[in-house]
Amino acid sequence: KPGTTPGPLKYNGTKLIYDKDHLWNPTKPGDIRGPCPGLNTLASHGYLPRNGIATPAQIINAVQEGFNMENRAARFVTYAAFLVDGNLVTDLLSIGGKTKLTGPDSPGPASIAGLNTHAVFEGDASMTRADDFFGDNHSFNQTLFDQFVDFSKRFGGGLYNFTVAAELRHQRIKESIATNPKFDFTSPRFFTAYAESTFPVHFFVDGRNPVRALSMENATLFFRDMRFPFDFHRAAEPIGPDGIREVFAPYPIKAGKNINGINTYTPDPTSADFDTFCLLYTNFVTNTVGGLYPNPKGVLRTNLIINLKNLYGGLSPTANCTELFPYGKV
């Protein structure tokens, strides 16, 4: 049922994740995978349904259990993705492409097409996936992964750490400015890009390892094979996108886009950035969700209200953002 939001883990220390109840299976025909190596891996080990179709509650439980993602961060990211890519009526989300398995469409323009959907959550300048403009925004891209490895060698002594994260994030932005006429680096992508740059350090490194840096062997397992390393233990404590400012600081850039072809990157003052955090929430609710569902009725409207409340609940209370009710209250 929509509305039931998982709370934090009861036991929130490290523990064995690659156990006998969560063996790795190769994908079967029909199984769906997408742009997120974290969710792909959880599905391939049965922490999520192996076909890649899940409820928001299943996703929150899985990222907490399997990676020790902190509860609020898990809720915010999950409900944001679910609101724009999921089926609000059936409570199901595809972690990849569009499928009938999430149920019948609701009146558009919402496409209900899974995490692969470009521009509502998925965005440009990903580390190991190409920009949507080049035709495939979700598959593991070996050429980009080679660059991930090269940067980890040059800046991290062969390991992916925050220094590498900052260099590679800057590199991917430069590449997109210079090659993708449709490059868009406005909110929410502005935030998710920096957050995702920290995730391999927080979540893909074994929780027993005091060195927070990821080996290329294990990076290959997660990004390409969607597989936990043998004996993998999750992070030692709940963690969210800590360190995004560290990744941002060496090469600060304003949120913006190529407005007229390649090399026309122009700041967009209407986009949220790190100084206007609540605007991320406001723009997302008003423009992104509002654009997809201008006039919802019945159970769709009710579930939009419920899931928007859940999204707001994922914001830190210290951010002190004003809650919005574009569809009223239940």
Ligand code: HEM
């Ligand atoms: C990327 C969804 C949790 C690791 C993405 C993308 C989506 C997504 C849609 C594509 C964005 C893009 O690169 O264009 C989600 C949702 C989550 C979640 C809904 C629910 C909480 C996690 C977790 C991890 C993770 C727990 C790590 C264990 C990553 C990484 C990328 C990514 C590293 C960047 C991939 C790249 O740049 O090549 N995620 N994610 N995510 N996700 Fe997740």
Ligand code: MG
């Ligand atoms: Mg992308």
